[in-house]
Amino acid sequence: MRKVVFISLILLFSGCQKEQITISGKVSEAFYVENAGASMRVLVQGNTASKTFILFIHGGPGISSYFYDTKYINKNIGDKYAIVYWDQRNAGASQGTVNGGNLHLDQMADDLKKVIEVLKFRYGQDMSLFLLGHSFGGLLAADFITRPGYQDMIKGLIDVDGSHNYPLNDTLTREALLTEGNYQISQDRNINNWSPIVSYCISHKGNFSLEESQQLETYATQAENYIDSIKHISVVNIVLKYSIPDKIPLTAVICNFLYTEDSNFNKELDVTQFSTSLNLVTVPALVLWGKYDFTCPLALGEDFYNRISSKDKRIAISPKSGHNMIFQDKQFFCNEVDAFVMSHK
Amino acid sequence: MLKPGIFLIAVLYCTLCYAQCDSINDSSARELNLKLSYNSTVIYPGMSAGMEYPLNNMNMQVFRNHKPVRCVRKGKYISGNLNWYHHPDFHDNLYLTVEWVMRRTRFTGFVSEFSVGPGFSRTFLGGTTYKVDDIGNVSVVKLAGYNYALVTIGGGFGYDFSIVKHLPFSTVAKLNIISMFPYNSTIYFRPVFEFGIRYSPGWLKIKIKKEPVSISKY
Numbered sequence: 424m425r426k427v428v429f430i431s432l433i434l435l436f437s438g439c440q441k442e443q444i445t446i447s448g449k450v451s452e453a454f455y456v457e458n459a460g461a462s463m464r465v466l467v468q469g470n471t472a473s474k475t476f477i478l479f480i481h482g483g484p485g486i487s488s489y490f491y492d493t494k495y496i497n498k499n500i501g502d503k504y505a506i507v508y509w510d511q512r513n514a515g516a517s518q519g520t521v522n523g524g525n526l527h528l529d530q531m532a533d534d535l536k537k538v539i540e541v542l543k544f545r546y547g548q549d550m551s552l553f554l555l556g557h558s559f560g561g562l563l564a565a566d567f568i569t570r571p572g573y574q575d576m577i578k579g580l581i582d583v584d585g586s587h588n589y590p591l592n593d594t595l596t597r598e599a600l601l602t603e604g605n606y607q608i609s610q611d612r613n614i615n616n617w618s619p620i621v622s623y624c625i626s627h628k629g630n631f632s633l634e635e636s637q638q639l640e641t642y643a644t645q646a647e648n649y650i651d652s653i654k655h656i657s658v659v660n661i662v663l664k665y666s667i668p669d670k671i672p673l674t675a676v677i678c679n680f681l682y683t684e685d686s687n688f689n690k691e692l693d694v695t696q697f698s699t700s701l702n703l704v705t706v707p708a709l710v711l712w713g714k715y716d717f718t719c720p721l722a723l724g725e726d727f728y729n730r731i732s733s734k735d736k737r738i739a740i741s742p743k744s745g746h747n748m749i750f751q752d753k754q755f756f757c758n759e760v761d762a763f764v765m766s767h768k
Numbered sequence: 769m770l771k772p773g774i775f776l777i778a779v780l781y782c783t784l785c786y787a788q789c790d791s792i793n794d795s796s797a798r799e800l801n802l803k804l805s806y807n808s809t810v811i812y813p814g815m816s817a818g819m820e821y822p823l824n825n826m827n828m829q830v831f832r833n834h835k836p837v838r839c840v841r842k843g844k845y846i847s848g849n850l851n852w853y854h855h856p857d858f859h860d861n862l863y864l865t866v867e868w869v870m871r872r873t874r875f876t877g878f879v880s881e882f883s884v885g886p887g888f889s890r891t892f893l894g895g896t897t898y899k900v901d902d903i904g905n906v907s908v909v910k911l912a913g914y915n916y917a918l919v920t921i922g923g924g925f926g927y928d929f930s931i932v933k934h935l936p937f938s939t940v941a942k943l944n945i946i947s948m949f950p951y952n953s954t955i956y957f958r959p960v961f962e963f964g965i966r967y968s969p970g971w972l973k974i975k976i977k978k979e980p981v982s983i984s985k986y
Contacts, residue, residue: 453895
């Protein structure tokens, strides 16, 4: 009897982990990549038969890839290519035990390399792979792509409102807030909201501490709400809309985010920059930016664009987006990504 | 003559109340309870099975203006449970808990309870898990998952059919919060709803350390 129960349990749980690799026009399958104490969830959606994969590197750190997995993206890009949603370590549905000591950029670049190796193991070494980094994902993509030999693993890079240089990012955020704030005040728009932002920027001129950097980021997020032409997005609405259909483990996402947001990792990031090594980048690149992005201002995107050595590169600016173009101007985003991938796959 | 008369009426009245409470004692108070329940997070399925061992039971009558307004049984139990839930693409969680349960049963059969206790969790990841070595060889990890320490705390309501209908079972609806640690160097919380039945089979009668006692409160 005991043996029967034991065998039943083994069959039950091994059944959940049965390897499933689907090559078709409409796929949705999740697997995990285990590395240095973390098991990271990878969800592949869309057209795997196309042999063209776009790997999303989410922002944060600590935000989940679940939030990027929208109906619109799956319908407009996922019908042509496969989209890979990877939850970084200590984020989203990624799991582990005592692994906080491994939460640093070097380790995450190694995680990304291993995720790519597993993708190629599953779907074929001949796949065309594109990296798409958003916000913090832009920093991780910059770290990855400037390592010797790593850019040979991909066909192209898409940088969406990404940050490749945190110290420069802070300086540019301050400048953008100051310029826009003064303009809005001169136009008598949201004076009560802009005044404290402008005052803060005037009194904090540079050489920012982590606290100052975080305050600037908070103001940058708030500032988007004071620009009428931007489409405002609500994380709560996204969660309510997708938590059940996408099977989001909500409490895990929140616990991971709170841990990562408060970890020492942010101190490391605060002084990290890849501007000096971006000249090593030669793969085709698409740089997508929101005109009203104060979190990672447009000047940061221009710095990235000017520094990479890629001969085939393009910068495109959405006139009605802030930091989250993927949601704020989804048609623009999908059209640009589709055109870039189509011509470089 | 009047004082002995009042005394006699009071004694008879109390005896009547005791009689009501005694009918409660004879049910599941001295028995091991078996429990089977649906254990889930709203839409994700799961099961829980366990056994309750009674530690003590106490019957209480509450009087107001010398009239019995309430008769309740307070019981304490140790409960051992094997629980499981399935969250697709995330994990399957098989966890063992030992809970200290405080239960209050009214003479109408209405039950309220609170429980707390430690446990052990073993998760099984919700998808094939791969490992890549330093030279790029990819392999599949069998039965990938993690072991966690666990603490559960919960409360709920139910109905004991043995009180009025003299049937040996009760229903329970509970909300438990399980916390697992160390989960990614932090604590993972998850609300788990439990809907189930407790059955008190006659052949599992046991002797408990403290026999049910009755206390009257004026």
